[in-house]
Amino acid sequence: MNTLATHAPVLLIAVPLLGAFATPLVGKLGRGARDLFVGLIVALTAALAGLLAADFFAGSGVPSIYVLGGQGLSIPLPSGMTVPIRILFEVDGMSAFMTLITALVTLAGAYFSFSYWRERSGGSMYFSLLLLLTAGIFGMELTGDMFNFFVFLEITSIAACGLIGFRVWLKKSQEAGFKVMTLYTLSGLFVLLAVALLYGQHGALNMAFIASQIGTLGVTVVDKIALGLLLTGLAMKAGAVPMHMWAPDAYGEAPAPTSAILVANSQASLYAVFRVLFTLFGIGASIATNGWILIVLAVLTIFVGVTMALVQNDLKRLIAYGAVSQIGYMLLGVGVGLVRRASLVVGGAALADKATALDYGFVAMQGGIFHMLNDAACIGLLFLTSGAVIRASGTRDLNKMGGLAHRMKWTTVFFIIGAFALAGIPPFNGFASKFLIYEASFKLSPFLSVIAILSSIMLLAVFVKAFQGAFLGPKVGLAVDAEEAPLGMLVPMAVLALVVIAFGLFPGFFVDTIVTPAAKALWYGRDAYIGAVLGGG
């Protein structure tokens, strides 16, 4: 049982790390060698993520364990012990699903960067930071240990801020770098404080063990404080609304391909919110309250994100607010699921029945989780097109661009696909997941559904405005002799566009194969998650 698939979880982190450590050294050999090396590493990482996900989704659906430094792979507990003593990775449906998202976005972002960063200085360090960011995101998604999660959270924070401030000659990028780093650090410290409280209470750092302790001992005051700190810190890192002020700066000021990966980073934090709410604290009566908190955050996020996007004149900032609003849709779907789950009988069997009968709570979860994948694809596509547009027009101000459609036909098409998908227009993927969310949230409260639909329509208006400003009208400024983006940029955009269309055309297939196992892992997978580590039920 010592195959590549067994080691895939750890290789998924070790390979990008190897790439990141070696890239500055390889970079001394020249740009070609460095690009080849980074390209190989990224391709290998994506292949490993695919392997991991394929292995899991084809298997029995039981969470698999990887013990770091253990004597054997399947024995986290030494004889006579009840606490896992080593760090371990735990891969369940949700983790495998998230690694797919990250791999997709990284693949597109990194290959886009080869052309995008060609005429810029510091390429080796840029790619090194990009690989570190990827490794950190994979770590957040796979680890089954609270403190290890914090370490990976900090890796993503620092790598992300290094990338946001990478273009030091831009005034705003430095301001954004300082602001984002401060807030990321603060959110990381909230998480660390929560981890410390949980350690003090339970004497262990393993998520499954803490979850089982909370299950048997009940939720104490310290646990509740830790939950509050975790939710605050992680929602801050995900960019949910009361703590969203860093998000538009980060997405807007980072180099375009990096913005796409930063979205995956926010989604990894969102994944952690779901993991904490469903797996760590998934029992007791208070989970309905948590669900309502998520819904309130979601409605605020959707509303503020869209209204702020309406007033932007900066193309990247506009897309950035669009990205903020999409975080709200994911929170809405999962929040509705959480509220419904609390009202059902708390017990594995009853929940499993409801999942097979497609209760509206489960449908909401499917919608929210599917939307993570769709959002990563279409927001990633939009950020990449914005990179191509800004490169061609030399400005980010929508009032100073125009007429790009004449020369940049492919980019125009990709922008339309991305914008329509984001606004939830039927043939594209955004519709597939948003429809599930509308349908399910309507059953909980029509008000939620109305807000979600109206915001989508407003988002369409936002992107029509942006499209009209950038692509239509007379050619302005540099657009007069703007050239189509090079092939190295068009191909990654095309890949994401194909993904957007494929998910839009065959949503049923993707929901059945990858989304449903992920939703089930959260919906009633808590006992399996604990059982995989501690044995028994």
Added chain:
Amino acid sequence: MGGCGMNQDGMSVIVRTVTRFIYGLILVFGFYVIMHGHLTPGGGFQGGAVVASAFALLLVALGTAGVKGHLNKHLLQSLEEVGALAFLGLAFAGIGTAFFYNLLANTGGGFFGVGVPAGPNAGVLNAGGLVPLMNWAVGLKVMTGIACIVIVMLVGARKEGTE
């Protein structure tokens, strides 16, 4: 102001003389902390930080001009990457069993494979398997990494901070 000029020319003769004397001692102490990381308090991070503080002392006392030939930024950066790769490589060494598996510990003699008696004892240097090696890798990484940050920020802050 004298304080501002110090990173060009360094500080007074007294400070420089004491620095030359004490520099080697700090280095020796730092390397001791790294080497005995598995026996006494300390380890790669702490020892690396001590060594880096010696570099920082050199920079402050002798000035950037005074250390020009001794501390090369590019060399330090490359060494840091080598340290990181060495650490990752040591972690990979046990992949036959699991990532981070300590395959050298308790092999019975040889290369860091000696076992230690249970309970308080004077300590066996040639023990611990991969742990002392990892200490060295991390020590190399930390000392060069922090030295790199200090040099770059000391030189760069004057240039970039006031433009």
Added chain:
Amino acid sequence: MNVGNFPFVIAALLVVFGLYALLFKRNLIKMVIGVSLVETGVNLFLVMLGYRSDGAAPIYTYANAGERMVLPTPQALTLTSIVIGLATTALLLSFAVFVHGHYGTLDVRKIKELRG
């Protein structure tokens, strides 16, 4: 000696002071100091969780036979989080240098191109 929860309260106060500096100070360097204070408070809290009354350091080279030892895990975690704090502070200060280069000031009231 029984001190109850007093040491934990001290650590919490350190975090609170750091947050105060972060939220109400107008100078970027003072904000970095605030972040560092929060970090220190959390690290202190973490390492104090590992103390066991009358425990010795968990190192057998210096220990006496049969002695009670304090918990080693929080010490390892604190080591990690100290290094992370160092990394964060270095990056924050670098950003402060560049912000000063661009804006000519460290006052947050004058650094506000990113609003709305």
Added chain:
Amino acid sequence: MRKALLLVCFLFVTAFLLLAATSTRPFGTPNEAAMDDYFIANAQGEIAVNNVVTAVVFDYRGFDTLGEATVLFTAVISVLALFRKRREDEQWGGAA
């Protein structure tokens, strides 16, 4: 207005943290120490080192240490990247 909002947040967090500090178990009496006792009892036998903290840092929780080294590496690369030598067209206020 903004300041008042910040003050409310600040006071709220302060109360929250003090509640956390006072409701944790008393200083010096760990609730549950099975994991740490295992480390203390087995570090010498399993890993052959006298320093239990080093055993935890480099073996039992070695992966955290790799992450920690990575964090430092990330910071060094970020700082070096910020202070790098730039091209002609990348000076202050250069192209987006």
